[in-house]
Ligand code: ADP
């Protein structure tokens with residue numbers, strides 16, 4: 001029988017390709033989730049062998065837990081708790097100073113819509129606890145005394161309080177900052193493609209030319225409906241809404257984002273989504289724009305060329321910043 005030369009070459013080539021493919025270390029994808037900072041934090045990482053991915057993801061979770069111990073009011077000896085307990089202020093770690101610097105900047109630019117000094121007000125409403133309730137008006141007025149965008153001043157790592165009673169709450173920005181730092185840890189471990197979602201504070205790392213990151217933005221009133229889909233890479237997508245933590249009394253929804261002017265939950269939005277270059281900035285802006293409402297909120301965003309926003313107003317209408325359309329993807 002005569003050998004068919006071309007056929008043998010093709011067969012050999014196929015065999016060689018298969019062997020090469022088998023010898024490659026497997027590029028895997030892992031997904032892990034943990035309860036940290038009062039929310040489920042999910043990390044997906046891909047592109048390395050699974051043992052390397054595991055190590056990197058563990059280190060990223062450890063970084064979030066470490067930052068929680070500095071930034072949370074629920075840890076007795078956190079920077080934030082020590083600052084609240086102090087009379088005039090205290091020294092904080094470099095990380096806390098960085099969060100405060102960004103938060104105070106957004107506080108000033110938003111005319112006080114974003115406010116890091118609402119700790120007393122938040123405790124009063126008990127919105128994170130078992131039985132939240134509407135406080136008395138005089139108690140709200142008392143909790144707002146001395147609060148505002150100039151109530152805290154930062155000089156390096158030294159923080160000064162305007163009045164001793166001031167209670168600090170970084171709940172509107174800390175989670176975002178922690179996600180940024182966790183992404184940095186993943187990068188240090190050689191990861192170039194990953195996603196972190198901490199209860200609506202997301203970062204999507206990597207270009208992924210084959211399968212770009214597409215994020216569906218949840219409709220604030222129809223839980224299973226996607227309002228819009230955006231396509232991003234190396235960016236934060238952060239949503240603040242009135243639909244995750246709230247209680248209803250007398251037909252009115254009371255949620256966890258407060259208007260510092262009234263001491264009541266902000267009324268002008270159902271949800272705000274921000275696309276930004278960092279999760280910390282996106283987190284702070286989502287909360288700030290939520291408080292300011294569609295018109296003033298979009299004005300605030302013009303100060304941040306690295307951020308775009310989509311607002312669902314209280315009446316259900318949609319308002320987007322001019323650059324938002326750039327990220328819109330087909331649903
Ligand atoms: P989530 O925590 O659901 O991601 P946000 O980022 O909008 O939502 O943060 C809401 C939290 O921010 C509240 O639980 C509270 O700790 C804090 N907060 C509430 N109102 C304000 C405000 N006007 N400015 C800054 N932080 C606020």
Ligand code: MG
Nearest residue numbers: 172283284287
């Ligand atoms: Mg926020």
